[in-house]
Amino acid sequence: MLKRINDALPGLVLGILLYGVVIQFTGMWFAEDKLGYTIGLWYGIIIAVGMAINLATVILDSVTLDGGKNANRRIIAKSILRYVVVVVLFFILGYFRFGNLIAALVGVLGLKISAYLQPLLGKAANRLRGRGDASCPGETETDSADADELNADRGKINKEVTM
Numbered sequence: 001m002l003k004r005i006n007d008a009l010p011g012l013v014l015g016i017l018l019y020g021v022v023i024q025f026t027g028m029w030f031a032e033d034k035l036g037y038t039i040g041l042w043y044g045i046i047i048a049v050g051m052a053i054n055l056a057t058v059i060l061d062s063v064t065l066d067g068g069k070n071a072n073r074r075i076i077a078k079s080i081l082r083y084v085v086v087v088v089l090f091f092i093l094g095y096f097r098f099g100n101l102i103a104a105l106v107g108v109l110g111l112k113i114s115a116y117l118q119p120l121l122g123k124a125a126n127r128l129r130g131r132g133d134a135s136c137p138g139e140t141e142t143d144s145a146d147a148d149e150l151n152a153d154r155g156k157i158n159k160e161v162t163m
Helices: 009-027 034-064 071-096 101-108 110-128 141-162
Strands: none
Touching (some): 034 101, 034 110, 071 101, 101 110
């Protein structure tokens, strides 16, 4: 489902979740209130995943809208709404004190970390899948061999036509 919104979104969400697991295990050694730390961190991770999905839908809307005069306003409104929701969720967390606010902020930073690491994780995933050139996610070694064979056939046909 996420891939229908944006091709990079599943990798981004997976990166956020992996970041959450790594930070969970490393931070547990240093946190005094382990339950508050865990709740705050995963609260922030869930917010980061929600922001990533919202960002992808805003990008999809910006690409698919016809460019009408209201299109830019709707994109700006959705972006502002995303930040207002994050501020409200952080306010709720801080007001009711059911989790660590700093850990929640660290969790939201998972969106940035995942966005920076996503090209590297994509290349690593392509290599694990056995893809030939990790920079070209749709092309494997057999695809490029088939393309070379197809180009050679086209060259033969062009020579026959010109003779």
